[in-house]
Amino acid sequence: MNYPVWDVPIVGSAWVIGAIASFHVLVSHFAIGGGFYLPIAERKALREGRADWLEVIKGHSRFFMVLTAAFGTVTGVGIWFAIGLGSSEGTSTLIHNFVFGWAIEYCFFLVEVTAAMVYYYTWGRVSDRMHLAIGWIYAGSAWMSLVVINGILTFMLTPGAGWLGVAGTGAEASQFWHAIINPTYFPSLALRTLICVSLAGIWAFITASRIDGASQPQLKTDVMRWTSKWLIPSFVLLPLCFAWYLYNVPAENRGLLELGIKTIGQGVFTQVTRAAVVTVMTSATICVIVYLLAWRTPLGFNFGHACALLLLAMAATASTEYAREMLRKPYVVNQHMYSNGTRKSQVDAFNREGYLTRSVWVRPEERALWQGGDSADPKVQAAHMARGELMFRGQCMACHTVDGYRSMRTLLQTRDRLAIGNILTMLHENKDDSPYKKFMPPLTGLPEEITALGDYLNQLVHGAGSKETPPPPQAAPVPPSK
Ligand code: HEC
Numbered sequence: 001m002n003y004p005v006w007d008v009p010i011v012g013s014a015w016v017i018g019a020i021a022s023f024h025v026l027v028s029h030f031a032i033g034g035g036f037y038l039p040i041a042e043r044k045a046l047r048e049g050r051a052d053w054l055e056v057i058k059g060h061s062r063f064f065m066v067l068t069a070a071f072g073t074v075t076g077v078g079i080w081f082a083i084g085l086g087s088s089e090g091t092s093t094l095i096h097n098f099v100f101g102w103a104i105e106y107c108f109f110l111v112e113v114t115a116a117m118v119y120y121y122t123w124g125r126v127s128d129r130m131h132l133a134i135g136w137i138y139a140g141s142a143w144m145s146l147v148v149i150n151g152i153l154t155f156m157l158t159p160g161a162g163w164l165g166v167a168g169t170g171a172e173a174s175q176f177w178h179a180i181i182n183p184t185y186f187p188s189l190a191l192r193t194l195i196c197v198s199l200a201g202i203w204a205f206i207t208a209s210r211i212d213g214a215s216q217p218q219l220k221t222d223v224m225r226w227t228s229k230w231l232i233p234s235f236v237l238l239p240l241c242f243a244w245y246l247y248n249v250p251a252e253n254r255g256l257l258e259l260g261i262k263t264i265g266q267g268v269f270t271q272v273t274r275a276a277v278v279t280v281m282t283s284a285t286i287c288v289i290v291y292l293l294a295w296r297t298p299l300g301f302n303f304g305h306a307c308a309l310l311l312l313a314m315a316a317t318a319s320t321e322y323a324r325e326m327l328r329k330p331y332v333v334n335q336h337m338y339s340n341g342t343r344k345s346q347v348d349a350f351n352r353e354g355y356l357t358r359s360v361w362v363r364p365e366e367r368a369l370w371q372g373g374d375s376a377d378p379k380v381q382a383a384h385m386a387r388g389e390l391m392f393r394g395q396c397m398a399c400h401t402v403d404g405y406r407s408m409r410t411l412l413q414t415r416d417r418l419a420i421g422n423i424l425t426m427l428h429e430n431k432d433d434s435p436y437k438k439f440m441p442p443l444t445g446l447p448e449e450i451t452a453l454g455d456y457l458n459q460l461v462h463g464a465g466s467k468e469t470p471p472p473p474q475a476a477p478v479p480p481s482k
Pocket residue numbers: 329330331339340392395396397398399400406411412423427439440441443
């Protein structure tokens with residue numbers, strides 16, 4: 001426990017990260033896809049001498065600049081804020097490995113944002129050729145930022161044998177390229193690029209839907225139809241790329257998805273599968289709406305329809321990112337670090353020496369009370385409960401809350417102290433046949449720490465003074481702290 005725990009009541013820190021990330025993905029992927037949409041549309045309009053269409057593109061580039069430069073940037077910083085607090089140990093690992101990667105990404109991002117502004121402000125002020133070139137500079141730098149960040153995102157699921165071989169030795173950075181160009185790097189880059197292209201189309205409907213179909217029927221029909229075509233590459237290639245991606249995901253992670261698909265008939269599907277089903281259904285609905293409304297009856301397509309499409313796209317991106325995150329559970333860096341920040345390599349030491357033994361978040365006077373004393377003394381009892389709470393915060397709160405998302409009170413409602421103890425034993429032993437092994441990290445710590453956690457959870461669920469709460473253990477030997 002090198003970092004304090006961020007306690008977000010009801011929703012939990014994971015959902016804060018998820019909510020900001022979903023919005024950021026929607027905007028940042030649009031920023032990349034839109035980077036291609038703008039110069040390609042501009043070139044087409046220039047070649048065909050369509051001044052009316054150029055006006056539409058100019059309006060779109062303004063909306064685009066405001067959205068990506070303002071919301072994209074703010075949500076990007078928001079992600080750093082949320083992951084730094086919610087998953088500090090994981091963020092620290094990523095920074096130590098990829099600080100250079102992020103610096104490169106930041107440079108591309110600077111060029112990207114600058115080019116977006118220059119593109120908008122130079123409409124009609126520079127030659128057409130020059131303006132198009134600025135558009136392409138924008139598109140190239142935006143895509144390059146994905147090329148870098150995609151390596152860091154995929155690393156978390158498939159860090160690769162090269163990096164795992166040196167993990168924890170201090171020589172991790174020597175495997176920088178192995179870590180970036182990891183087994184899921186290329187399929188994920190292809191998938192994300194396709195998503196960027198479709199999102200460019202979906203956001204462009206917002207602008208296109210506002211063209212007045214009564215006064216400019218030809219323009220609206222042309223823009224709507226041309227924009228619809230931006231969804232075709234995904235329609236054709238997304239399933240293929242997704243299969244390519246899954247093929248490269250380690251079998252044990254894919255297992256969670258396959259298990260869910262096999263049991264869909266019985267109604268028992270895993271969360272990964274549920275999320276994947278949402279992705280498939282929303283994507284299919286988007287395709288149907290685009291075909292029926294945008295392509296077949298472009299003049300009737302209004303702003304409300306465009307917003308509905310955008311909401312569906314948001315649901316699709318959020319569920320896709322959620323499924324991707326769940327695939328990796330219980331790890332934050334697969335096979336290296338669990339979601340609660342414990343490294344796989346630390347488990348034995350925590351079990352031997354205690355999880356809280358080296359924690360800097362324990363007051364010395366509290367620690368002294370753990371060493372034993374009169375178990376009837378309220379101070380000793382309070383310290384015992386505080387010890388259990390620290391265990392909960394450090395090891396469980398990354399995924400659970402007390403009362404809200406994956407609520408402990410709800411999950412443990414029907415269990416008495418003995419049953420809670422049994423679950424904790426299963427989590428602690430983490431045997432291969434444990435039903436929890438697939439999605440929860442092993443519970444680490446000394447027996448008396450685990451007892452304290454059990455007592456704390458029992459009190460949480462059944463209230464203080466519950467008869468089943470045993471007194472704290474007498475004078476349990478705790479290794480000296482240092
Ligand atoms: C990596 C995330 C993660 C961590 C860390 C985690 N859990 Fe869980 N836990 C889950 C998930 C996912 C479920 C399934 C939730 C559901 O079915 O709604 C779950 C379910 C549970 C359940 C219900 C099990 C059942 O059979 O009904 C209990 C109890 C539980 N967790 C306790 C804990 C405790 C105690 C800790 C800390 C020592 C912990 N969890 C840490 C992800 C996690």
